Amino acid sequence: MSLLVVGSVAFDDLETPAGRRKDILGGSASYFSLAASRLHPVQVVAVVGEDFGPDQDRVFAGRPIDLAGLVRKRGRSFHWRGEYGQDLNEAVTLETQLNVFADFHPQLPESYRRASCLFLGNIDPVLQMDVVRQMSARPRWVALDTMNFWIDGAREALVNVLKEVDILLINEAEARSLSGQRQLLNIYDAVRAMGPRILVVKRGEYGVALFTPEGHFLAPAFPLREVVDPTGAGDTFAGGFMGFLAAAEHTDLETLKRAALMGTVLASFTVEQFGTGALETLEDNALHGRLAALRELIRVAPR
Amino acid sequence: MSLLVVGSVAFDDLETPAGRRKDILGGSASYFSLAASRLHPVQVVAVVGEDFGPDQDRVFAGRPIDLAGLVRKRGRSFHWRGEYGQDLNEAVTLETQLNVFADFHPQLPESYRRASCLFLGNIDPVLQMDVVRQMSARPRWVALDTMNFWIDGAREALVNVLKEVDILLINEAEARSLSGQRQLLNIYDAVRAMGPRILVVKRGEYGVALFTPEGHFLAPAFPLREVVDPTGAGDTFAGGFMGFLAAAEHTDLETLKRAALMGTVLASFTVEQFGTGALETLEDNALHGRLAALRELIRVAPR
Numbered sequence: 001m002s003l004l005v006v007g008s009v010a011f012d013d014l015e016t017p018a019g020r021r022k023d024i025l026g027g028s029a030s031y032f033s034l035a036a037s038r039l040h041p042v043q044v045v046a047v048v049g050e051d052f053g054p055d056q057d058r059v060f061a062g063r064p065i066d067l068a069g070l071v072r073k074r075g076r077s078f079h080w081r082g083e084y085g086q087d088l089n090e091a092v093t094l095e096t097q098l099n100v101f102a103d104f105h106p107q108l109p110e111s112y113r114r115a116s117c118l119f120l121g122n123i124d125p126v127l128q129m130d131v132v133r134q135m136s137a138r139p140r141w142v143a144l145d146t147m148n149f150w151i152d153g154a155r156e157a158l159v160n161v162l163k164e165v166d167i168l169l170i171n172e173a174e175a176r177s178l179s180g181q182r183q184l185l186n187i188y189d190a191v192r193a194m195g196p197r198i199l200v201v202k203r204g205e206y207g208v209a210l211f212t213p214e215g216h217f218l219a220p221a222f223p224l225r226e227v228v229d230p231t232g233a234g235d236t237f238a239g240g241f242m243g244f245l246a247a248a249e250h251t252d253l254e255t256l257k258r259a260a261l262m263g264t265v266l267a268s269f270t271v272e273q274f275g276t277g278a279l280e281t282l283e284d285n286a287l288h289g290r291l292a293a294l295r296e297l298i299r300v301a302p303r
Numbered sequence: 304m305s306l307l308v309v310g311s312v313a314f315d316d317l318e319t320p321a322g323r324r325k326d327i328l329g330g331s332a333s334y335f336s337l338a339a340s341r342l343h344p345v346q347v348v349a350v351v352g353e354d355f356g357p358d359q360d361r362v363f364a365g366r367p368i369d370l371a372g373l374v375r376k377r378g379r380s381f382h383w384r385g386e387y388g389q390d391l392n393e394a395v396t397l398e399t400q401l402n403v404f405a406d407f408h409p410q411l412p413e414s415y416r417r418a419s420c421l422f423l424g425n426i427d428p429v430l431q432m433d434v435v436r437q438m439s440a441r442p443r444w445v446a447l448d449t450m451n452f453w454i455d456g457a458r459e460a461l462v463n464v465l466k467e468v469d470i471l472l473i474n475e476a477e478a479r480s481l482s483g484q485r486q487l488l489n490i491y492d493a494v495r496a497m498g499p500r501i502l503v504v505k506r507g508e509y510g511v512a513l514f515t516p517e518g519h520f521l522a523p524a525f526p527l528r529e530v531v532d533p534t535g536a537g538d539t540f541a542g543g544f545m546g547f548l549a550a551a552e553h554t555d556l557e558t559l560k561r562a563a564l565m566g567t568v569l570a571s572f573t574v575e576q577f578g579t580g581a582l583e584t585l586e587d588n589a590l591h592g593r594l595a596a597l598r599e600l601i602r603v604a605p606r
Contacts, residue, residue, distance in 0.1 A: 086485070182389070184526050206509040207523070218523035218600050220510070223487050257603050297521050298601050300564065301557050 001140070002114070003246040005032045006045040006106050006131050007121025007235070008078050009052065009070065013095075014274060015083035018228040024275040025056055026080060028121035028145070031232035034279040035239025035266045036119075037063045038287070040246040042239075043112050045069035045131065049077040049100040059280055068109045073100040088230050088271075089204045108134045116140040117246045119238060120165075122147050125157040132164045141251060143167035143242055144196075145234070151178050159194060167251075168196040169238050172203045184209050188216075198251065200241065200260065202234050210260050214253040219260055222268035222294050229274045233267040236279065240266035265290045304443070305417070306549040308335045309348040309409050309434045310424025310538070311381050312355065312373065316398075317577060318386035321531040327578035328359055329383060331424035331448070334535035337582040338542025338569045339422075340366045341590070343549040345542075346415050348372035348434065352380040352403040362583055371412045376403040391533050391574075392507045411437045419443040420549045422541060423468075425450050428460040435467050444554060446470035446545055447499075448537070454481050462497060470554075471499040472541050475506045487512050491519075501554065503544065503563065505537050513563050517556040522563055525571035525597050532577045536570040539582065543569035568593045 007029030013022045029046040036042045041064035048056075048070060060067060078101040081094040106127055113136040120128040122145045132142065144165045150158050151174060158178075162168065168191055176182055179190035184201060188211040191199045199211040205227075207220040240263035248255045265287060269278040310332030316325045332349040339345045344367035351359075351373060363370060381404040384397040409430055416439040423431040425448045435445065447468045453461050454477060461481075465471065471494055479485055482493035487504060491514040494502045502514040508530075510523040543566035551558045568590060572581040 183528055183530070185528050203509070206506070207521075209523075209526070216526070216600055217603075218510075218526070220512075220521035220523070223512070223519070223521070225486055225488050227486070254604050261603065295603060297519055298603070300520075300560050300598060300601070 001040075001116045001246050001249050002043060003036060003040050003117040003119070003242060004043045004045065004112050004115035004139075005029050005036070005119040005121060005239075006128070007032060007119075007123060008101060009044075009046040009048050010078040010080055011051065012231060012275065013079075013081040014229055014231055016088065016229050017084070017086055018226070019274070021274045025059055026231060026275055027078060028235040030059075030276055031235035031270065031279065032119060032121060032239035032242075033060065033065045034063070034276055035236045035263075035270075036243030036246070037065045038266070038282075039240070039243030039262070040064070041066065042243070043069060043115060045106045045108060045112065047071045047073055047100050047104045049073055049075045051077050059276060069106075069112055071107070075100045077101075082231070084230060088227050091231065106131050106134075117242060118142045119242050120144040120161070121235065121238075122150075125150050125154050125161045129157065129161040129164070132161065141166045141245065143169060143238070145169045145238055146174065146178075147171070148174055148177055163195040165196045167198040167200065169200040169202065169234075169241070171234065172201050175199070175201050184211070198256065202237060204230070204233070208237070208260050208264060210256055212253055212256060217253070217257045217260060219257075219264060219298060222265055222290060223297075224268060224272060227271045230271050232276065233271050236270040237263035237267040239263070261291060261294055265294055304343075304419045304549050304552050305346060306339060306343050306420040306422070306545060307346045307348065307415050307418035307442075308332050308339070308422045308424060308542075309431070310335060310422075310426060311404060312347075312349040312351050313381040313383055314354065315534060315578065316382075316384040317532055317534055319391065319532050320387070320389055321529070322577070324532075324577045328362055329534060329578055330381060331538040333362075333579055334538035334573065334582070335422060335424060335542035335545075336363065336368045337366070337579055338539045338566075338573075339546030339549070340368045341569070341585075342543070342546030342565070343367070344369065345546070346372060346418060348409045348411060348415065350374045350376055350403050350407045352376055352378045354380050362579060372409075372415055374410070378403045380404075385534070387533060391530050394534065409434050409437075420545060421445045422545050423447040423464070424538065424541075425453075428453050428457050428464045432460065432464040432467070435464065444469045444548065446472060446541070448472045448541055449477065449481075450474070451477055451480055466498040468499045470501040470503065472503045472505065472537075472544070474537065475504050478502070478504050487514070501559065505540060507533070507536070511540070511563050511567060513559055515556055515559060520556070520560045520563060522560075522567060522601060525568055525593060526600075527571060527575060530574045533574050535579065536574050539573040540566035540570040542566070564594060564597055568597055
């Protein structure tokens with residue numbers, strides 16, 4: 001079972017209460033593939049510029065991350081500048097330079113077109129649909145992330161691609177905006193009517209809510225003493241979640257719950273350092289220790 | 304083991320997106336005692352005015368709620384007028400009339416002074432301390448709720464009474480304000496240093512976080528299709544939580560977890576109707592059905 005992600009590979013300038021960093025590796029496909037590749041091989045479709053060099057290549061090297069679909073173009077990579085206040089839940093975008101991303105048209109290598117598990121990262125829904133159409137067979141699971149920019153500005157295209165989607169991963173505020181509903185159960189009804197049978201609502205420091213036809217699951221975020229940089233938490237979650245599903249080859253409720261816990265724990269490491277730093281150095285011991293701790297934090301003994 | 308609550312019995316005027324109500328029964332001691340008395344007898348210390356009549360008496364009648372400590376004075380009862388916007392998480396206070404509550408000095412009946420479980424509802428910490436001093440023996444467990452008004456305006460008195468407290472139940476924003484910390488684990492450290500060994504952080508629609516020397520527990524709120532009136536959710540939670548502990552006669556971690564789930568589910572009923580309406584008519588079947596459903600929503604199968 002192969003896992004394909006289409007998204008952004010970018011450079012970020014970040015300012016958080018813990019400090020600032022300039023020109024560090026970011027983008028949804030970076031966080032996603034670094035997280036997912038701990039669990040299952042990943043194929044990446046994205047575009048970078050000439051500033052993506054050996055230092056960046058090195059981050060992905062030695063991992064089961066296939067970069068055959070990473071297009072290298074003349075010019076600069078996508079660049080995002082953002083900051084977080086004391087309330088780390090929301091980023092303020094200070095500047096977005098699309099650069100080579102501006103005329104990005106994902107072109108899947110032949111070897112990618114039979115992927116059975118496809119993650120459409122948060123990009124223009126027109127491009128997301130374009131990727132779906134390039135697949136030579138309908139993937140077993142198509143998952144999608146999106147944001148208010150597309151919900152508000154490209155709603156028709158988004159609604160169109162959602163018809164092809166099995167699993168929607170989305171922030172809580174954006175789930176409300178997409179569905180016009182406030183309460184999670186009503187959001188899920190609205191989302192199901194649009195196509196996806198599984199809904200994962202990302203609630204930041206409040207964890208995650210998973211809705212499936214089989215049943216639902218609510219899990220907290222892993223409590224941390226310090227959050228350094230929330231950037232990439234959602235994409236890391238998605239990578240852990242999808243990587244777990246691809247490795248398990250199942251989407252029954254119990255597997256989905258474990259996938260959600262895996263995504264939660266991976267994201268907890270991401271936010272403890274700037275950028276992809278934590279994912280680059282994370283050891284299996286630490287990952288499994290925190291997974292066990294999270295399970296214990298939500299466990300109630302049977303009566 | 305006897306359970307004693309000191310708090311307010313009030314009349315509320317409420318406006319929420321679901322509608323408005325005038326002069327309905329409210330107050331922390333009302334919600335607390337209606338919730339707790341499903342699990343364990345409760346003794347109430349509060350003050351009401353002449354407007355507290357047979358209609359209000361009837362709400363408490365036929366339940367194991369001892370009103371010997373409910374002082375009836377000339378004048379009007381405490382009156383609160385508040386409203387909630389689409390974001391139901393926070394009430395806006397439009398008017399507070401203290402009335403008979405203005406010179407309330409709790410006076411414990413002799414029969415109350417040996418209570419082994421004491422809940423100090425959200426009132427002036429000077430009065431909370433006064434109640435602690437009237438106990439003829441140190442209760443086995445003293446629990447306390449408070450709010451920003453006292454944290455900001457009566458901090459010294461609050462810090463003083465916290466030294467006598469075993470269990471602090473508090474909203475997340477208020478926990479941050481009290482401790483000067485943002486992250487839950489750091490909040491717990493700060494709270495422990497003030498006295499309480501157990502911390503329960505109430506997170507509204509995001510559930511509850513429980514911290515104990517034995518371990519921690521994070522639980523979501525029960526997902527609802529409609530929230531009609533959030534008033535009293537926290538006091539209902541506290542009533543269910545403390546009633547469960549008083550009935551169980553234990554505060555080990557597993558008992559505390561179950562108490563938190565009981566409080567969570569009782570609060571979920573409270574917010575589905577205005578005022579104390581849901582607690583007045585709640586049937587055991589419905590309560591236990593929802594408890595089982597909540598346990599299922601957080602359960603992960605052992606590996």
